Amino acid sequence: MRLLHNYHYIGAVILFCIGLYTVIVRRNIIKKLIGLNIMETAVFFFYISLGYVDNGIAPIRVGGADPSKMVNPIPQALILTGIVVAVSVTALALSLVILLYRQFGTLDVDHLMRDEAEEAKEAGE
């Protein structure tokens, strides 16, 4: 049963699905952004688990550490980049939310889209 060995990956998949569900279904846009961050965290979790090796140690060559026991450094390096990207996306999204709230006075997606439909109707007439 590989599935049981890979239980970290299962956790990542479940988190990913929870995040995607939140992004799609939730009506509050702040909650959607939280869902986005959950998705990102799931992927980071997957990467870091990917780098693990049995009885692994941190990949720092100090004090005669054995290189063959070190965990894989590449996923960690990649995820550092991934985290910065996630921070940037969140910053941009939050500033959009600030502007949306200022202009519509609501954070409800249905409300935003209903306004859009009404505006389109008015424009069509």
Added chain:
Amino acid sequence: MGAYRHFPVLMITIPMLGAVLLPFLGYLRKRWVATATLLPLAVSAVLGLLLIGRIPADGYLSYELGSWTPHFGIEIRVDYLGLFMMLIVCGISLLALVFSMRYIEREVEGPKLTAFYVLFLLLSAAMLGFTATGDIFNLFVFMEILALSSYALVAVAGNRNAVRAAFKYLLMGAPSSIMVLLAIGFLYSVTGSLNMADLSTRIAESSYSEVLIVAYILFVIGFGVKAALFPMHMWLPDAHSIAPSPVSAMLSGLLVEVSAFAIIRVTFSVFGSGAENLIGGTVDALGIFAAAAVLFGGIMAIIQKDLKMMIAYSTISHIGYIFLGITAFTAEGLAGAMYHVLDHGLAKACLFLCAGSFIYVKGYRRIDDLKGAWRQMPWTCFAFAVASISVIGVPPTAGFISKWYLILGNIEAGNYFYVFVLLSGSILAAVYCFRVIYYMFFQPPKEGAWESRTNEASPSMLAPIWILSFGTLFFGVFSYLLIPSLLKAAAFLL
């Protein structure tokens, strides 16, 4: 080895450096910002032009960053198609930038102008890096730069619709980026490599076919959202029609094509050799979606009342064309897809800039308002007509050449249904384009719409429009300059 091997990396990093230095200049001398933005892009374009002829059609220029051998460091790999794409990016961004120097002050408030130009430069630099890179994680990094800057560029006007469209775009774009990241993780977990060339050899040897198939599907979904492939296109009409016109030209003429090019990279450079049987099913599904995109985009474009909305739906239809060239899996189809990237980039950028001129001069967005526009703005209208003809694919234009090769490629692959789809897509394009042309040239103007004497837009706005529409004619007549090399490069990639 001459100095030219450094050119690709300089082409990418010089606009980035320009973008980073620009806020400082904006803080000191606000008036120089727009002009200073031109400089790094022009340097990139010159470096790109100097590279022409240095890269053979069946070869590539490999550049190892930090002098590490490719598996360990990051490699920039520019092949003929990559250079072709980079030159398109440089050219169209330069023209859109020249256009926006006048235009953008109308739509963007003064204090935000510097940020607009910074984002514009970052978008161009990211597209250059995105096409040139030979490392799959680096692809993700550049994709994020271009995604972030494009979300903000859609919202830059700051009104209700712009912010809403940008948020919609972000809500679709950000999860798709995460899917690409997940796909890279899947690939890494079974190959242990991030270099594209290395990946393709290791994928061919790999025994983890399930992981590879799903990774490919995730790549297609991730880049497909960015490229607005049919079922994932919902963000495009709003974002492209509401963004300021030069930005629409960049998004529609370059960004979606660059994303499609990423799918070409992933399909042929990463999964291509030895993994066709793995991705075959997904590619077939991609073909069906592409065919649906051609028809859906065309029909939706016909019923639009807003000019920019119509052009945006036409983009969805044309992305379908590019994907039909990819899924044919033949040299003709791929060369046709690449030529379509060129043709569509020129024509769509031209159409959006024309629409921008109408908005700038008269504030008209609706197609009805353009009745009789010919008398007052003949130059813009003629350029619009030329670009529309290229969108339809009538012989002397580049659109004809690309459609010809797309059809040839699909005939060779035996996909006769797609040939039919391509032809009916042209008919739909003829309907929506000729409607606008008919209104412009053969209808009397609406009462009060064009009565007062109107001048054309300023020369700095007309020149890019005319260069673009002339480009569609030039590459239609002189297609023999490029087509043989493109065919050779496509055959090399397959």
Added chain:
Amino acid sequence: MKKIISLLFISALGVLLLFVVASMPRMGDPESPTREHVIPRYLENAEEETNSPNVITGIILNYRGYDTSGEVTVIFCALACVLAILGREKRGRIHSYVDRSPVPASPVVKTMVRFLAPFIILFSVYTILHGEISPGGGFQGGAIVGASIIIFTTIFGLWEASRRIPQKFRVPLEGSAFIIFFIVGILGIVGGGNFLTYAWPNIANNLQPSVVLWLTIIVEIGIGLGGAMVLISILFAMMREEEAIAPTA
């Protein structure tokens, strides 16, 4: 209805992904494909080749330095996006809702923050400079500086904070990370290698390790400084906006 459809879609995706992760190599397997290809060389040689005992720092700054230069551009891009959407805070006197809060912060909190902030910044300097030996590095240090400024700003208000870190000080430093990367890259070309080569081929072999070390430290400092300034500017831009949307008391 929409909920049910999306639930079905997501559970289908979840089952597919579970199926995929089940067929992946076992987690922690010392012989999985990820460990046999490029990793041994990184783990064995990184210390000599990049002159940093922390292999991750070696990879981030040296082997994959180009990615990191893209990454600092991403965060700079985020700042440009926020400024394009919200605009920078105005020069001169600014107030956020913190400044006008009817309930002033208690003296205990104020004293503690004033006392702690320098130490947090000191810790971030340590994190930045020690990045090649211990966990840490430019981004982490920059984020810690940002955090200290966030604490300070929430307690003392935007006016006090932006007086201490004025715009004319932040603007030139925001892009410093990429500028330093670019300079190091060009120095690599001048030194006879490719872009972003740290170990210049043109100089004597015994000098190379110290050049690599110094370049690494300079790049770390640049990333830390740039990252911190970008985060602070984003914070200030957003704080100013809160004034506009906060319900006026």
